[in-house]
Each structure stands twice: as structure tokens, then as C-alpha cells.
Amino acid sequence: MFVSVTRQVAMQGLSPELTAAIKLQRSGKVKEAEQVYRQLLNHVSQALQAHSALGVLLSSQGRLAEARGHYQKVLEQEPGDLVARKLLADTYSEEGDVESSAEHYRELAESQPEAWLWKLRADIASPTAFTSNAAIDEYRLQLQDRLTAYQQSPHGIDLDELAGSACKPPLSLAYHGRDDRPLKEQFAAIFAERLPAELPRCGTGKPHVGFVVTEGNEGVFLRGMAGVLDRLDSRQLRVSVICSPRAEGKFKAAVRRDLEYVFTASRFSTTIENVRNAGCDLLYFWEIGTDCTNYFLPFFRLAPVQCTSWGWPVTSGIADVDYFLSSELLDPPGAEQHYTEKIVRLKHLPNYYPLPRYQVDADRVRLGIGDKEHIYFCGQNPRKLHPDFDELMGRILRSDAQGVVALVQAAKPFITAALQARFERTLPDCANRIRWVPRMTQGEYLSWMAAADCVLDTPHYCGGANSTYDAFAVDAPVVTLTGAFHRGRYTTAAYRTMGIEDCIAASADGYSEIAVRLATDSDFRRSMQQKIRERRSALFDNAHAVGELERFFCEAIASTR
Numbered sequence: 001m002f003v004s005v006t007r008q009v010a011m012q013g014l015s016p017e018l019t020a021a022i023k024l025q026r027s028g029k030v031k032e033a034e035q036v037y038r039q040l041l042n043h044v045s046q047a048l049q050a051h052s053a054l055g056v057l058l059s060s061q062g063r064l065a066e067a068r069g070h071y072q073k074v075l076e077q078e079p080g081d082l083v084a085r086k087l088l089a090d091t092y093s094e095e096g097d098v099e100s101s102a103e104h105y106r107e108l109a110e111s112q113p114e115a116w117l118w119k120l121r122a123d124i125a126s127p128t129a130f131t132s133n134a135a136i137d138e139y140r141l142q143l144q145d146r147l148t149a150y151q152q153s154p155h156g157i158d159l160d161e162l163a164g165s166a167c168k169p170p171l172s173l174a175y176h177g178r179d180d181r182p183l184k185e186q187f188a189a190i191f192a193e194r195l196p197a198e199l200p201r202c203g204t205g206k207p208h209v210g211f212v213v214t215e216g217n218e219g220v221f222l223r224g225m226a227g228v229l230d231r232l233d234s235r236q237l238r239v240s241v242i243c244s245p246r247a248e249g250k251f252k253a254a255v256r257r258d259l260e261y262v263f264t265a266s267r268f269s270t271t272i273e274n275v276r277n278a279g280c281d282l283l284y285f286w287e288i289g290t291d292c293t294n295y296f297l298p299f300f301r302l303a304p305v306q307c308t309s310w311g312w313p314v315t316s317g318i319a320d321v322d323y324f325l326s327s328e329l330l331d332p333p334g335a336e337q338h339y340t341e342k343i344v345r346l347k348h349l350p351n352y353y354p355l356p357r358y359q360v361d362a363d364r365v366r367l368g369i370g371d372k373e374h375i376y377f378c379g380q381n382p383r384k385l386h387p388d389f390d391e392l393m394g395r396i397l398r399s400d401a402q403g404v405v406a407l408v409q410a411a412k413p414f415i416t417a418a419l420q421a422r423f424e425r426t427l428p429d430c431a432n433r434i435r436w437v438p439r440m441t442q443g444e445y446l447s448w449m450a451a452a453d454c455v456l457d458t459p460h461y462c463g464g465a466n467s468t469y470d471a472f473a474v475d476a477p478v479v480t481l482t483g484a485f486h487r488g489r490y491t492t493a494a495y496r497t498m499g500i501e502d503c504i505a506a507s508a509d510g511y512s513e514i515a516v517r518l519a520t521d522s523d524f525r526r527s528m529q530q531k532i533r534e535r536r537s538a539l540f541d542n543a544h545a546v547g548e549l550e551r552f553f554c555e556a557i558a559s560t561r
Contacts, residue, residue, distance in 0.1 A: 015046050018053060025057055033057060048074050052084050055091070064095050082108060086118075096414035098125045117157070117165045120150060120190075126170040129418040131425075132387050136176045143170075143183060150190045157194050163268035168295040174314045174487060175383055177460030181338050184289075184317025188299075188340075195299040197320060202304055203281040207557040208238040210262065210280035210303065214287070214294045215244035221286045221311065222254040224465055227352030229255045231546040236554060242275055242283075264293060275302045281557040287312035288321065304560040308341070309350050313464060313487040315339040325350045325552065329493035330486045338485060344552055348545035349493060351465065355540035356473050360443065362450035369451065374403045374519040377452035379445055379467055382410040384458040385419055388508075390426040392459065392481070395512035397430040400519060405434045405456070406448065450474040453519035459511075461487045468494050472536050477528040479515045481505045498535040502528060 014022070017040060025033035034057055040050035055070035068091045074084035089104035105122035109115055123146040130136045169187045173180050211229070213221045232239055240260040241251055248261055262278040264271045275283070275297065282305040289295045290312050298306050298318050307323035308316055315324065317340050324341035327349050336343055369375055376396055378385075385407070397403050410416045416436060423431040437448065449455055455471050457463055457480035463471070468491045471478045480491035482504060492504050503518070505511035518525050 014049065015040075018046060018049055022053065030057065030061070048078060048081070048084075052081075052087060055084075055087055059087075059091060059094065064091050067091050068095075080111065082111065093125070094412070096128060096412065096418070098127055101125060116150070117161060117167050120167050121165065123147075124167070124170050126172040127418075128172065128383060128412075128415050129385070129422065130172075130176075130387060131422055136178070136387070140173075140176065140178065140183065144186065147183070147186045147190065157191070159195075159269045159272070160267050162296050163271070163292045165292055168292050169289055169317070171290065172383070174312070175386060175461050177386055177388065177483070177485075177488070179338055179485070180314050181317065181340060184315055185340060186317075188317040188319065191296070191299055192319060195296070197299060197301040198276075200276070200301060200304050201279075202561050203279060203557075204561070206238045207236070207554055208240065208279060208281045209553050209557075210240040210242050210275070210278060210283045212242045212275075212283055212285045212294060212297065213247070214264065214291050215247060217287055217290065217294075217311070218243065218247045218250045220466060222250065224310075224351035224353055224469075225286070226254045227354055227541075228546050228549060229259065230257055231352065231543060232550055232553075236550065240278055240280060242278070268293065268296070272297070272300055272302070276300070281305060281560065282307065282553055284309070284325075284553075285311075285316075285321070288316040288318065289314075305556045307344075307556070310465065310486075310490075313490070314485070315341060323552075323556065325549070326486060327493060329496055330489050335486070346545065346548045346552070348542055348548055349497060349539075350545060350549060352542060352546055353465075353469050353540050355536070356470075358446050358470075358473055360446045360450045360474055362447050364451050367448060367451055370404075372402050374400055374454075375452045376403060376405045376454045376456050376515060376519060377448050378405065378456040378458065379408050379449060380458045380463060382407065382415050382419055384461045386458065386460050387422070387426070388459050390423060392456070392508055392511055393423075393434065394427045394430060395508060396456075396515050397427070397433050399512060399516045403433060403516070403519065406437050406452070407434065408445070409436045409439050411439065446470060446474055449476045452476065453525065454479060454515045456515060457481065457491050459483060459488060460485075462489070462491045464490055469539070472498075472532050472539065475529040475533050477503050477518055477525060477532065479503050479505060479511060479518060481508070481511045494539055497539050498532065499538070500528075500531050500535060502531070 017036065021033045021036035037050050037054035040046045051070040051074045055067040058067035068088060071084045071088040074081050085104050085108055089101045092101035102122035102125045105118045109119035124143060126139060169184055173183060229239060240262055242262045245263045251259060262274055265274060280303040283303040285294055285298060285308040287294050288298060288308045298316065298321050301320045306321050307325055308321055309325035315338060319340060321341050323344050324339050325344050328345045328347055329349060331343050331345060393405050423434055449471050455476045455478040457478050459481045460483050462480055462483065468478065478491055480503065482492045483489050495504055503514055505514055
């Protein structure tokens with residue numbers, strides 16, 4: 001079994017000066033740490049480690065090209081330095097250079113043939129912005145072929161390497177608009193026989209539910225699920241949250257009731273034991289597959305019942321996840337074929353969103369919107385901008401000569417650049433009316449929603465919840481195209497909860513017609529705003545959804561005892 005990169009760093013040993021600089025960086029004194037690292041570059045005995053440490057600091061600041069230069073200096077002198085090569089591979093990945101990243105991961109794997117996780121990481125590398133549907137299909141076919149080669153791999157797995165391996169199903173799969181079950185099952189099969197799952201003991205006493213929320217995912221969870229945690233009947237259920245120690249304060253600030261906490265750890269094997277020792281009867285995984293911790297934990301069967309839901313709205317592909325909690329509004333008859341889990345169709349959407357009371361400044365002049373412009377605002381994550389969205393934008397802009405589509409820049413500039421290049425190729429006649437607005441605060445984002453003449457939902461993976469609820473909280477009509485899968489049906493489900501059908505499209509033609517009508521017919525837009533304002537009480541503060549979840553938890557646990 002190969003030794004993890006992090007443990008290699010520890011074994012190499014650090015000088016007192018380098019250790020002190022790392023402590024400065026961890027305490028937030030980044031400039032001081034950078035100054036020490038640069039001074040150490042002149043010390044022959046410490047230069048290589050200082051280059052690597054300085055590269056890590058620069059990467060954390062988004063100075064990726066500078067960081068890459070320091071890793072390359074290490075490799076010029078020590079081509080066999082695995083730490084620097086891995087850091088360089090990660091930097092190329094952050095820059096969107098998939099091919100260079102994969103090349104360096106393959107070199108790592110060749111240097112240690114037993115380190116097959118590195119080769120797997122290279123083989124699953126995915127572009128963030130695909131140029132076309134054909135490119136999506138080509139990538140998926142290639143991925144299917146590559147995954148097949150790992151089924152019979154004889155090598156084992158170092159559990160503590162898993163959490164930092166990035167060897168989980170590519171996130172981009174969920175944005176492709178295809179059935180992900182075959183690939184997710186194929187991916188899970190690589191690990192299912194290699195991970196030592198144990199049958200947990202059935203519990204006694206009050207049923208115990210644990211909510212698994214890994215680091216960085218607490219904010220979205222708390223918006224839609226804090227109300228669930230608050231309202232689950234403590235006489236019926238014992239409730240724990242499995243989270244990072246750093247996240248405990250966030251939960252205590254957002255949830256009024258007392259909760260039990262189980263903490264994840266830096267070592268994945270310790271996290272596994274912590275969750276196992278908690279003795280939960282049911283684990284609710286908020287997301288499965290957005291990071292390696294929440295992807296690999298379910299393989300260990302740490303509770304008699306394991307389920308997931310809308311946090312990452314696609315099947316896990318993992319046989320040990322028993323249920324996917326959904327809604328009649330999200331998964332119609334026949335959707336079973338898209339899941340390895342058993343679908344539980346609740347009558348209500350499976351969350352609790354309190355109605356926020358936003359104060360927004362929708363001054364169009366302040367936002368830089370021209371007097372005669374019709375603004376079609378899409379505030380979705382640019383990763384959701386599927387090639388099919390280009391056609392929808394084109395139909396709108398060709399129908400409305402005063403139309404401007406406003407999109408929010410990606411956090412990583414290369415994604416914005418790749419998408420703009422695609423628009424210029426697919427929409428040569430109207431790409432000049434697609435405007436990228438800078439990333440913004442929550443208040444500015446809501447102002448754009450309220451000021452827009454029409455809010456555009458994305459196809460295939462629509463406003464998953466937060467953006468849809470935000471739009472309706474500020475009375476902003478959203479035009480949506482009902483998708484084939486759960487992740488493309490959330491806005492439709494929210495509208496139908498409110499009894500509103502006017503802005504739900506069944507085709508590309510219908511989508512563009514509704515959008516243009518919202519933007520150009522002020523009477524229609526005002527009537528939609530009024531409907532949303534009058535009927536959104538059915539969507540927000542829905543205690544019935546909490547009751548349904550509670551009944552499911554109790555019944556599922558009872559079935560195992």
C-alpha cells in the first residue's frame with residue numbers, strides 16, 4: 001500500500017523556521033508566512049520544502065500560475081518528489097487544464113504502481129464546461145470504458161487516503177442531462193468489495209437519527225433543513241448531527257433545539273469509528289458524492305438504515321444506501337429506474353424553508369440596466385449552463401431585440417471564459433447580448449432577481465431549491481422547462497405546490513415564449529408576481545413536510561428492530 005502524500009510530508013520533517021511559517025499561515029498571518037517562505041528559498045537545505053509550502057499558500061489565494069511555478073522548480077531538481085507532483089497536478093486541475101492534471105497523476109501512478117487511486121483520478125478527470133452534447137456523450141462513453149478496467153484491480157485501499165483522493169464520481173455527471181445510474185453503479189462497484197462494511201447492531205430505546213453534513217455544505221443544509229431539525233419530535237426521536245468540529249457553532253446558531261454532535265476527523269478511519277460508535281439507527285446523508293467523505297462513508301454501513309435526499313439530487317449508485325427521500329412532485333411513476341435506492345415519494349417537498357423577509361434594492365439604474373433593456377437574469381451556478389441552454393437563450397434573444405441575458409461569473413475565471421467561447425460559437429448572432437455580471441453578495445443577487453424582467457431557470461439541473469425559494473420570496477417569476485430527472489424538476493414542483501402552471505414549459509418553444517411574454521408584457525408579469533405573493537404560503541413554512549419525514553424515520557427504523 002502506498003503512503004499518502006500528507007504522511008510523506010510529515011516524514012520528511014520540517015525545519016523550525018518552516019514550521020513557524022506554517023503556524024503563521026494557519027493563524028491567518030498570511031503575508032508574514034509568505035515573507036518567511038520567500039526568505040527560506042535562499043537556504044539550500046530548505047528551498048525545496050519552502051517552494052512547496054509557498055505554492056500551497058499561493059494556491060489558497062487563487063494565485064495558481066505562481067504556485068505552479070514553485071512546484072515546477074521543485075520537480076526540476078527532484079523529479080521524483082511525489083508531493084510537488086501531486087500539488088502540481090491539483091493546480092492544473094484548479095486551472096481547468098484537465099489534460100495536464102491527468103498527465104501528472106498518471107506519472108504519480110507509474111512511480112508507485114500500487115497507487116491506483118492516482119490513476120483513477122486521472123481517468124475520471126472531467127471538463128467543467130462541455131462544448132456540446134456530442135462532447136458530453138463522448139466523455140461518458142470514455143469514462144464507462146475506463147471504469148471497466150478497475151473492476152478486477154488486485155490492489156487494496158488505505159482508508160485514510162480515501163478522503164483526500166478526489167476519487168468519487170465526477171460532479172459534472174449530474175449536469176449532463178443523462179441517466180447517471182449506470183455510471184454511478186459502475187463506479188461504486190470498484191469500491192464495494194474493497195471496503196470493509198460491517199453489519200451494524202439494531203438499536204433499542206428511542207430511535208436515533210443522524211444527519212451527516214460534511215464540511216463546507218452546512219449553509220445550504222441549514223437553509224432548508226434547520227426547520228426540520230427544530231421540529232422533529234424529541235419524544236419520538238433522538239437527533240444527532242455528524243459534522244466538522246468547526247461547524248458546531250453554525251448549527252447551534254441556526255437550530256433552536258439541543259442536538260447531539262458527532263464529529264468528523266482529519267483521519268477518515270477515525271471518522272468511520274466516530275460515526276459507528278454513535279449507534280445511529282438511521283443515517284440521513286445530506287449529500288452523497290459532493291466530497292469523498294460523504295461519498296465513501298455509506299459503503300461502511302454505519303447504521304441499519306441509510307438514506308439520502310435532495311441535497312445532491314441524483315442516485316448514489318451505492319447498494320448500501322437504502323432510500324432516496326423524494327416527493328410525488330419530483331419523481332413521477334417510472335423514475336425508479338434512475339435510482340439504486342428505493343424511492344420514498346412524500347406528498348410534500350422534503351424540507352422546511354421559512355419565508356425570508358428580504359429587503360432588496362431593485363434600482364435598475366444602480367445595477368447598470370439600460371432604460372430599454374429587457375433583462376433575462378439567470379443566477380445559477382455556471383456549471384449548470386448545459387449546451388441546451390444556448391438554444392434557449394438564442395430563441396429568446398432572437399425573439400426580443402431588446403433582450404439581454406445576464407449571467408453570474410463563475411468563481412473560476414476559466415469556466416466563464418470557456419462558456420463565453422462556446423456562446424460565441426453557438427450563438428454568433430446574439431452572443432454580444434449575453435452579459436456576465438460579477439459575483440455578488442446575497443443582497444445584490446436578490447436585487448438582480450427582483451429587478452429582472454424575467455428569471456431564467458436552467459434545463460436538466462434547475463434551481464435546486466435555494467435560488468427557486470429566493471426568487472419566490474422576492475415575487476420574481478421564474479420560467480422553467482420541466483426536466484426528465486429529479487434535478488430538473490424542482491422549480492416545477494415548487495410551482496405546482498403553489499398551484500401555478502403559467503411559467504412551466506414543456507418544450508424549448510414554450511420556454512422562450514413564456515420568457516419573452518414575462519419580459520415584454522408588464523400586465524402578465526405583474527399578474528404572476530401577485531399569484532406568487534398570494535400562494536407562496538403553501539411552499540414556505542411547511543410543517544406537513546416535517547411530519548412526513550418524521551413518520552418515515554420512525555417506520556424505517558421500526559422495520560429493522
